[in-house]
Amino acid sequence: MTVTEPAAASSRDYDSLPSTSPLGAPLDWKWLKGAKSEWGVRPKIGPRGLTMLDIAVGSYGDVPEHPTHRSMAPRGADVDPETPDMGYILNNKTDVWAENVTELYEEAVARQWSATRDIPWSELPELPDDIEHAMCQVCTTLTEVEMIAADLPAKWMWRMNHDFIEAKMFLCTQIMDEARHAEVFRKRALANGGGLLMSRGSSEGLLRTILEAKTYHQATALMHLLGEGFILDIFRMGELIAPSPVEKRMFRMAMQDEARHVAYGTMHIRYAVEHDPDIAEEIHEALDHGEVVLTQFGTNQDFGTALAVLLGGGVDHVESSGFALQAEMQRKQFTSYLARCERAGISRLERTKLPLDLLGIDPATVLAN
Amino acid sequence: MDITDITLYRAMADELNAHPETFTVLGECDMVLALVMRGDQEAGETDFAVRLRFEGLRCEGADEVAASEAPLADYYLDGPLAKWQAMFDDIVANGAASGRQTINSLALLATSADDVRLRGDDPMGTDKFSRFNQTLQEYLDGAARVAVSA
Numbered sequence: 001m002t003v004t005e006p007a008a009a010s011s012r013d014y015d016s017l018p019s020t021s022p023l024g025a026p027l028d029w030k031w032l033k034g035a036k037s038e039w040g041v042r043p044k045i046g047p048r049g050l051t052m053l054d055i056a057v058g059s060y061g062d063v064p065e066h067p068t069h070r071s072m073a074p075r076g077a078d079v080d081p082e083t084p085d086m087g088y089i090l091n092n093k094t095d096v097w098a099e100n101v102t103e104l105y106e107e108a109v110a111r112q113w114s115a116t117r118d119i120p121w122s123e124l125p126e127l128p129d130d131i132e133h134a135m136c137q138v139c140t141t142l143t144e145v146e147m148i149a150a151d152l153p154a155k156w157m158w159r160m161n162h163d164f165i166e167a168k169m170f171l172c173t174q175i176m177d178e179a180r181h182a183e184v185f186r187k188r189a190l191a192n193g194g195g196l197l198m199s200r201g202s203s204e205g206l207l208r209t210i211l212e213a214k215t216y217h218q219a220t221a222l223m224h225l226l227g228e229g230f231i232l233d234i235f236r237m238g239e240l241i242a243p244s245p246v247e248k249r250m251f252r253m254a255m256q257d258e259a260r261h262v263a264y265g266t267m268h269i270r271y272a273v274e275h276d277p278d279i280a281e282e283i284h285e286a287l288d289h290g291e292v293v294l295t296q297f298g299t300n301q302d303f304g305t306a307l308a309v310l311l312g313g314g315v316d317h318v319e320s321s322g323f324a325l326q327a328e329m330q331r332k333q334f335t336s337y338l339a340r341c342e343r344a345g346i347s348r349l350e351r352t353k354l355p356l357d358l359l360g361i362d363p364a365t366v367l368a369n
Numbered sequence: 370m371d372i373t374d375i376t377l378y379r380a381m382a383d384e385l386n387a388h389p390e391t392f393t394v395l396g397e398c399d400m401v402l403a404l405v406m407r408g409d410q411e412a413g414e415t416d417f418a419v420r421l422r423f424e425g426l427r428c429e430g431a432d433e434v435a436a437s438e439a440p441l442a443d444y445y446l447d448g449p450l451a452k453w454q455a456m457f458d459d460i461v462a463n464g465a466a467s468g469r470q471t472i473n474s475l476a477l478l479a480t481s482a483d484d485v486r487l488r489g490d491d492p493m494g495t496d497k498f499s500r501f502n503q504t505l506q507e508y509l510d511g512a513a514r515v516a517v518s519a
Contacts, residue, residue, distance in 0.1 A: 100493050110397040236477050239469075240474065240477075255473070255499055255502060256500055259499030270492075343492035
């Protein structure tokens with residue numbers, strides 16, 4: 001909750017201040033007079049401190065649809081007309097914004113964790129050889145794919161207009177989250193005497209598709225809706241595949257982070273499509289291709305068989321139960337993705353490239369999800 | 370342990386609020402959710418619903434509400450009373466939810482109204498189930514400590 005107080009006029013005039021420095025350089029005291037800023041606006045500090053939501057008061061809380069400046073000047077400052085153009089290309093609010101992005105930034109800051117300290121590594125039990133290999137393979141693939149969600153925003157952030165600072169700040173937290181995910185999965189692969197195992201082209205194909213998206217809308221649809229949504233569901237499955245409480249903890253903590261990223265992407269796409277329906281086709285085109293490469297990734301023989309071994313509880317059960325459970329989980333993953341698209345305002349049910357019949361997905365289930 | 374008694378949920382809130390050190394690592398959390406437990410009407414059971422309000426590192430409210438009010442929350446978890454009973458029994462028996470009795474696994478594996486399903490109309494609200502999942506799980510696991518001290 002925030003309140004504002006009426007702007008108070010400066011009680012002093014500073015007209016007697018010198019117009020040149022001791023070295024003779026010209027001085028401008030405009031900043032001291034408050035210029036156009038809303039001097040006197042005072043956010044109310046909440047019970048947990050001063051949040052970004054608390055300071056979004058007066059004009060400082062107004063995020064323009066089409067910023068007039070393309071500099072790094074803070075939104076709300078008086079900007080010198082000589083300030084250079086930074087070359088931003090994402091200059092419309094629909095390009096990057098989501099209604100929940102400020103809340104998500106604060107949440108991310110409040111819910112950071114440490115892969116060094118908050119995972120009970122010393123409690124890792126000795127595991128059967130097949131289970132340890134399977135966990136190491138899963139962690140190898142996850143280590144490989146996690147950093148795409150850091151590289152991708154890094155590729156685009158410097159092209160985003162600085163008036164959308166909250167969106168850029170949120171993406172910074174996403175980058176930190178993904179660094180931690182790469183860290184925690186790499187650590188798990190190495191922590192129990194196993195190691196990093198197979199990497200194949202099907203993973204790289206998906207990553208390259210995301211990284212090379214032509215627009216940020218396409219990039220975020222591919223990354224947040226498709227890729228991270230898929231990985232979020234794997235993390236949610238973590239409780240089913242984790243052989244010990246250590247891995248359970250790892251997946252649970254990563255799940256919460258990943259859910260923030262998906263929440264941003266879902267609401268960003270929704271905001272963009274609501275304000276500019278023409279964007280929908282651009283996103284559909286990206287997802288047409290993305291779904292094909294995601295299916296290739298989802299059927300990756302190393303990652304897929306390792307998941308099946310973990311779900312079945314070992315190679316001896318992979319045929320009797322592992323593959324069936326994996327198929328059930330895939331059905332849930334793709335159903336969850338299609339439901340997310342519905343929530344984002346991009347219905348894929350009539351257009352999806354996913355083999356719904358083969359996966360056993362009933363569109364009615366998607367709509368009810 | 371009567372899981373349709375609102376005092377249980379208030380005791381779990383007190384348990385959570387008494388141990389901020391447990392929740393500090395999970396971080397602050399702002400969400401309102403409801404747990405809806407559908408009674409077996411043929412067996413003479415009635416529905417029970419509780420609305421939980423989390424703010425910062427605390428659970429600030431546990432109130433009994435009508436099941437029809439559950440959609441007013443950010444999200445709600447809706448399932449047969451017997452499934453909820455099995456979850457709480459597992460928590461009490463193991464000190465914390467185990468196996469497929471975690472709230473995440475229950476919702477993930479749900480296929481019909483015979484399971485505990487995640488529901489909600491607002492995507493920003495239902496997102497909170499995963500974003501704050503471990504805070505909710507820690508709260509629910511508190512039932513084990515409440516049961517021991519009862």
